[in-house]
Amino acid sequence: MNLVPVFYNDELLAESDSRSPSAGKPRPVVDAWVAAGLPIELRPVVPATIDELCLAHDPEFVRSILTCETPNGFGNQRADVARSLPYTSGAILGAASRALETGIACAPVSGFHHAGFATATMFCTFNGLMVTAVKLLRAQRVAKVLILDCDYHYGNGTDEIIGRLGLASSVENLTFGRSYRTKSQAAMYLGELERSCTRFREFGLVLYQAGADLHVDDPLGGVLDSVQMRQRDRIVFTAARAASVPLAWDLAGGYQVPVSKVVGLHLATMEECVRAYAYDCVQTAGCASL
Numbered sequence: 001m002n003l004v005p006v007f008y009n010d011e012l013l014a015e016s017d018s019r020s021p022s023a024g025k026p027r028p029v030v031d032a033w034v035a036a037g038l039p040i041e042l043r044p045v046v047p048a049t050i051d052e053l054c055l056a057h058d059p060e061f062v063r064s065i066l067t068c069e070t071p072n073g074f075g076n077q078r079a080d081v082a083r084s085l086p087y088t089s090g091a092i093l094g095a096a097s098r099a100l101e102t103g104i105a106c107a108p109v110s111g112f113h114h115a116g117f118a119t120a121t122m123f124c125t126f127n128g129l130m131v132t133a134v135k136l137l138r139a140q141r142v143a144k145v146l147i148l149d150c151d152y153h154y155g156n157g158t159d160e161i162i163g164r165l166g167l168a169s170s171v172e173n174l175t176f177g178r179s180y181r182t183k184s185q186a187a188m189y190l191g192e193l194e195r196s197c198t199r200f201r202e203f204g205l206v207l208y209q210a211g212a213d214l215h216v217d218d219p220l221g222g223v224l225d226s227v228q229m230r231q232r233d234r235i236v237f238t239a240a241r242a243a244s245v246p247l248a249w250d251l252a253g254g255y256q257v258p259v260s261k262v263v264g265l266h267l268a269t270m271e272e273c274v275r276a277y278a279y280d281c282v283q284t285a286g287c288a289s290l
């Protein structure tokens, strides 16, 4: 059986003290995957080092965030948030690194794509996507990275860092949130996604933001209904597997109340991941309903 590696430990959790459940939701999400009997394997997270965070950020910004001198992306200066941040970036870095070896891995974390070179905003503090991309590019483990951002919102921080570091030729930020705003665009969205996925072979790594706030019921979203959300994930995972391009994915946004609705969407994403990659899991109880 193929197991999907999931980079998780409790150190990446925090109390964000904001309307975003992002800092606390990794645990209920992973619990839901385990309870469903999905074929995942939990792997420990190695926190990103200060040097690694500085690959995509201003060193003074990194220092002032980690010492709680300036507000984080949740707009507070909580020490538990600061402590968790190297773990959230470390989770996506670990997942991407693992995906380069095994093809697929998951980091059940959020809070990256609005973070700029020296700016923390909108629930995002450090841009783990860019930390990961730059780290793997510098190590020459990959030549070109696609950030496939299917969160509802525009990944402006990612674009800003790419521009600032002059990485446009080696990192492409395909952020659907720049163009799609309403449910009337659902068919167009999925059509463009399918066309985009035909380009996977141009890249050595895909970082997929499987945002749950793209759902039409999300108070900050949305575009797709529940069936279409599954379709989104299936398009991405099956295309990546068919193209043999390594893919690491994270949770990104999701703001429905209660949080169980958001957890349900992330459960569906993992089910689609398992369907695409752990194809022989149909014999297990957890996959029987897929």
Ligand SMILES: [Zn+2]
Pocket: 151, 152, 153, 211, 213, 252, 253, 254
């Ligand atoms: Zn979002």
